[in-house]
Amino acid sequence: MHFAAIDWFIVVAYLALSVAAGLLGKKYIGNVSHYLVAGRELGTYAGIATLAATEIGTITFMYNGELGYRYGFAAFAAALISGLVMIVVGRTGLVIGRFRALRLMTVPEYFERKYSRGLRLLAGILVAIGGILNMGVFLKIEGEFLTIVSGIDSRYLVAVMTAILLLELVYTVVGGMMAVVITDFIQYVLLSVATILVSIYAVHHAGWDNIVAKVSSTMGSAGFDPVENPKFGITFLIWQVLLWFSIHTCWQTTAMRVFSTRSPEISKRVMTWTGFIYLGRGMLPMLWGAAALTLFGTGALDNGVPLPVVDGQTLAPIDAMPAMLASILGPGIKGIVVAGMLAATMSVNSSYLLGWSAVISQDIILPIREQMGKPALSSRSQIFVNRLANLFVGLFLMFWGLYYTPPGAVYLYLNITGTIYLAGTFICVIGGLYWKRANTTGGYLAMLMGAAGAIIPFFFLHWSENITGFCAFGLAALGLVFGSLMGQRAPTLKEAE
Amino acid sequence: MNHWLIFWTVSLVIAGVSFAVITGIVMVKGYKDLRLMFSRLAEQGTHDHE
Numbered sequence: 001m002h003f004a005a006i007d008w009f010i011v012v013a014y015l016a017l018s019v020a021a022g023l024l025g026k027k028y029i030g031n032v033s034h035y036l037v038a039g040r041e042l043g044t045y046a047g048i049a050t051l052a053a054t055e056i057g058t059i060t061f062m063y064n065g066e067l068g069y070r071y072g073f074a075a076f077a078a079a080l081i082s083g084l085v086m087i088v089v090g091r092t093g094l095v096i097g098r099f100r101a102l103r104l105m106t107v108p109e110y111f112e113r114k115y116s117r118g119l120r121l122l123a124g125i126l127v128a129i130g131g132i133l134n135m136g137v138f139l140k141i142e143g144e145f146l147t148i149v150s151g152i153d154s155r156y157l158v159a160v161m162t163a164i165l166l167l168e169l170v171y172t173v174v175g176g177m178m179a180v181v182i183t184d185f186i187q188y189v190l191l192s193v194a195t196i197l198v199s200i201y202a203v204h205h206a207g208w209d210n211i212v213a214k215v216s217s218t219m220g221s222a223g224f225d226p227v228e229n230p231k232f233g234i235t236f237l238i239w240q241v242l243l244w245f246s247i248h249t250c251w252q253t254t255a256m257r258v259f260s261t262r263s264p265e266i267s268k269r270v271m272t273w274t275g276f277i278y279l280g281r282g283m284l285p286m287l288w289g290a291a292a293l294t295l296f297g298t299g300a301l302d303n304g305v306p307l308p309v310v311d312g313q314t315l316a317p318i319d320a321m322p323a324m325l326a327s328i329l330g331p332g333i334k335g336i337v338v339a340g341m342l343a344a345t346m347s348v349n350s351s352y353l354l355g356w357s358a359v360i361s362q363d364i365i366l367p368i369r370e371q372m373g374k375p376a377l378s379s380r381s382q383i384f385v386n387r388l389a390n391l392f393v394g395l396f397l398m399f400w401g402l403y404y405t406p407p408g409a410v411y412l413y414l415n416i417t418g419t420i421y422l423a424g425t426f427i428c429v430i431g432g433l434y435w436k437r438a439n440t441t442g443g444y445l446a447m448l449m450g451a452a453g454a455i456i457p458f459f460f461l462h463w464s465e466n467i468t469g470f471c472a473f474g475l476a477a478l479g480l481v482f483g484s485l486m487g488q489r490a491p492t493l494k495e496a497e
Numbered sequence: 498m499n500h501w502l503i504f505w506t507v508s509l510v511i512a513g514v515s516f517a518v519i520t521g522i523v524m525v526k527g528y529k530d531l532r533l534m535f536s537r538l539a540e541q542g543t544h545d546h547e
Contacts, residue, residue: 028538041537043530045523052523073505080508181534185527192520199513212502224501273519280516283509 003150007335014190014339015167018183018346022171025179031379035176035386036105036358037260044261046185047270050351051257052277053184056191057348058142058341061285063411065321068289069297070305071231072215072223075289078240078411079282083275085244090272093264095249098433100264102493107255107425108363114432114493115443117367122447123425124363127252130421130451131356132393132400134414135349139165139401141318141410142345148322149329149338162398164345169394172350173387177260180350187343194340197333198325199284205328206291214294218305239469243415246426246473251418253355285321292320295327318410353397357389365389412465416458423472424450424479431480432493441487442480450476 029035042050067075089096104110108127112120143161147154171179203211215223222229226237248254248271261267292308299307299314308320315323329337365385366377377385424447431438431446453472457463463471 028535030538030541034538038534039538039541041534043533045526046530046534048519049523049527073501076505076508079512083512182531185531188527189520189524192516196513196517196520221501224505276512276515277519279508279512283512284516287509 003152003334003338004331006332007150007338010332010335011339011342014342018186018343019167019171021186022175022179022183022350025171025175025177025182028178029176029383032382032386033105033379034178035383036354036362037256038177038181040103040260041262042181042257042260042266042270044266044269044273046181047257047261047266048273048277049188050181050184050260051254051270051274052281053188053191053344053347054180054253054257054351055274055278055348056188056195056281056344057138058145058345059138059348059410059414060281061195061288061341061344062141062145062318062321063414064282064285065289065292066318067411068286069293069308069317069320070289070303071229072219072290072293073286074219074223074226074229074232075286076283077226077232077237079279079286081237081240082244082247082282083277083279085241086248086275086278087272088275089245089248090268090270090275093268094245095429095433096255096258096267096271097264099249099255100258100261100267104255104259106359106362107250107252107429108359110429110432111443112367114438115428115440117371119428119440119443119447120363121367122444123421123428124359124367126421126424126447126451128356128359128364130417130419131252131352131359132396133420134417135352135356135397136400136404137410137413138345138349138352139397140405144319145322145341146338148319149326149334149341151326161401164342165349165394165398168346168350168353169391172353173390173394176383176386177256177354180347180354181260183350184347187347190336190340190343191347192340194337194344195280195284197340198288198329198337201328201333202288202291202324205324206294211287211290211294214297215290218293218297233466235466235470239466239473242426242473243419243422243469246422247418250422250425250429252359253351256351256355256358288321288324289317292324295324296320353390353393357386357393360389360393361385416454416465416468419454419469419472420451421447422450423454423469423476424448427473427476427480431484435484437484438480439484439487442482442484445479445483446476447479449479 108120108123111123139161143157226232258267296308297306299309308315310323427446428443453475458468
């Protein structure tokens with residue numbers, strides 16, 4: 001067992017504090033806008049904390065650590081693009097300024113305002129499928145991290161992750177966005193402290209010069225030059241720019257923070273400053289991965305990179321970083337870091353639970369009810385439906401998330417599952433906001449062709465992630481343009497009442 | 498390769514420093530933000546208006 005008594009104390013104290021603080025959120029839930037978008041009262045700094053905490057999880061550290069291990073400094077290009085694109089979105093207000101002004105609660109809601117209720121339903125279904133499949137791999141990978149660092153027997157992995165998921169569910173179901181914002185603040189502070197501590201320890205133990213030398217001797221110039229690296233190249237870089245523009249504007253959990261701010265101006269400030277955090281969110285764990293390669297990369301070659309060997313046991317590249325933490329962190333520090341990683345895990349999972357369940361309730365269940373001619377639900381009943389959807393998503397994840405293993409690098413799997421709906425959604429949103437001819441026929445074609453462009457090439461034709469990404473965005477754009485030019489005149493956008 | 502190494506080193510330093518500085522600012526001002534949010538919500542009450 002790697003954990004000392006002090007480490008257990010820190011972790012248990014954090015869990016108790018987090019759940020107690022989350023349950024406080026219930027006090028402020030009066031209507032559905034409190035439950036889903038915190039009454040639109042989020043200020044700049046709390047907004048930065050909740051947005052950063054939502055998009056920085058143990059899963060983020062794991063996949064970025066894996067990228068650093070497999071591709072060295074060249075992987076930094078993905079982190080740089082994600083941060084710079086976010087800063088551009090924040091400075092220009094691209095999409096997010098209009099989204100906030102429309103007083104939306106979910107991304108698919110925009111589709112009914114601009115296009116039709118049917119298209120909102122289709123977008124809702126694709127968003128929910130893509131989002132839940134995306135989140136589906138989180139639990140298992142987070143569990144691997146915890147078992148490796150803490151030394152918990154892997155037989156207890158399912159029980160530990162189930163317990164953590166249940167804790168998240170308790171406060172998310174009860175307190176909605178209010179609970180998530182409060183816990184995100186605490187979790188952001190802890191995960192940031194852990195990130196800074198681990199970065200210092202990793203460089204101190206592996207040595208900067210040694211890291212550079214190991215990447216250089218293992219990968220040559222491809223470990224530094226993302227254009228030369230065979231896994232990346234120009235196509236990857238352009239796809240990443242497209243993908244990150246779509247994520248920062250249309251990813252449900254990110255967009256919910258934009259919807260929750262007090263004004264469009266605050267949403268732009270939140271996005272701009274979180275963009276700087278995104279640089280560290282990617283690059284720092286990638287550095288940990290390169291440090292793990294330096295310390296443990298002595299095994300047989302796997303795609304040109306030596307597998308990590310720890311205490312005579314060969315591990316998968318994604319497990320090298322947590323194995324390094326188990327080895328270099330001392331008592332007390334390890335407790336703080338694991339509490340920080342648990343904080344990261346809980347903040348992401350609770351926000352994602354809320355995000356995807358909001359889509360299921362607001363964009364699938366409620367439109368279907370209205371289509372069937374049933375009367376509109378009161379705010380209190382909508383909160384109840386949201387809570388049920390939250391429970392459903394949580395239970396699904398418990399079974400799917402713990403048993404499914406993604407193929408290849410996790411980062412790329414997450415990119416592709418996100419692209420299933422992001423390609424069509426982003427094209428429809430950009431077209432709807434900035435092109436007068438965009439209409440409902442074009443919207444349907446964009447959503448369907450974008451999803452087909454992600455699913456068929458990747459899962460059936462086994463094309464590379466880069467080409468699949470291009471294909472999805474290209475087909476979605478083609479669908480919107482073709483359908484809009486062929487269909488009837490575009491409807492006007494319904495503004496907020 | 499050297500150019501790339503210099504570029505990534507500078508990028509990493511900017512990323513690390515901005516991460517730490519923004520975290521410090523958010524820790525202090527985020528708490529005040531949350532208190533303001535709660536007081537505004539308490540003033541609004543729990544009306545079923547949206």
